[in-house]
Amino acid sequence: MDIIVNAIVLKSVDYKDNDKILTLYSLEKGKITAGIKGVKKSGAKLKFASEPFALCEFVLAEKAGRYTVIGATYIDSFFNLRLSLEKYYSSSIILETLNLLTAENEPDPDLFSLVVNAVKYINYQGVELKILNGFLFNFITILGYGIQTLNCNGCDSLIDGRVFFSGRFAEFYCSSCRIDDAMEITLETYLALRKIFNKTIDEISKSTLKRQEEIKLLKFLTYYLQLKTEINVKSVKSLIDFIS
Ligand SMILES: [Zn+2]
Structure with missing residues (x-):
């Protein structure tokens, strides 16, 4: 099941060759961790959503209690x-x-x-x-x-x-x-x-x-x-x- 959360990226650590594991602080679920795939490849579409401080509306796929980011829209990058x-x-x-x-x-x-x-x-x-x-x-x-x-x-x-x-x-x-x-x-x-x-x-x-x-x-x-x-x-x- 997919869920939508408003969240800020607290932490982002490398995982495997191209993925990252994010720690998000969300309005709806509090702190959660979520994987995000392929964001270390150049031109990756969701790269922006894997940077610390990014405040986004995240679309997460949930499977066996684990979350994966499958979509994101910027609310603010706090550049x-x-x-x-x-x-x-x-x-x-x-x-x-x-x-x-x-x-x-x-x-x-x-x-x-x-x-x-x-x-x-x-x-x-x-x-x-x-x-x-x-x-x-x-x-x-x-x-x-x-x-x-x-x-x-x-x-x-x-x-x-x-x-x-x-x-x-x-x-x-x-x-x-x-x-x-x-x-x-x-x-x-x-x-x-x-x-x-x-x-x-x-x-x-x-x-x-x-x-x-x-x-x-x-x-x-x-x-x-x-x-x-x-x-x-x-x-x-x-x-x-x-x-x-
Ligand atoms: Zn006194």
Whole structure:
């Protein structure tokens, strides 16, 4: 039986002489893998649909639980991502994180639109780091590790001096209430987090984060995500090295 899915290519690996195996993140079925035949031959008709970042409507043939791409139409190639290293790394981190932290066949329309929206902003506008931070913040919430409040967990007030954060409990503390488990983070990181806290990608795209704040936030959010999920997103280091 043939099915149609709207999906973005997360990963594409060579298979046999001319084929590839794609990891797709789709609206309808969540993450799935699908073979695509003959795409390494020159002039192959479906070559475009086997490139990472391609957002397409895919026609898949299903046989014994395996999918093969038999047709595809571009929704967007996100071509600009290949023209700037900052765009490329930022969107690669999104796709890599998504691939590492989602299971197959678990559709999540909110997550799908978060990803597509984030990649769109990065492709079309110069707001790469803002959007990457916005994606990570929202993805962390979707994964169930969301930080509930920025108020001090002891005295319940917003913090304006030294700031301490317990990754284990996802809680902030002021210097009077701090617990041993909490480590100090800079006030700048905390204030940057306040600017994106509980905001959508669209809101975050218009926020007034400075470059330095964006970098601090990226380090904080990836530290926290790695602590919670034990994943190591390799492209984060490349991006931070590149922009620092
Ligand atoms: Zn306190």
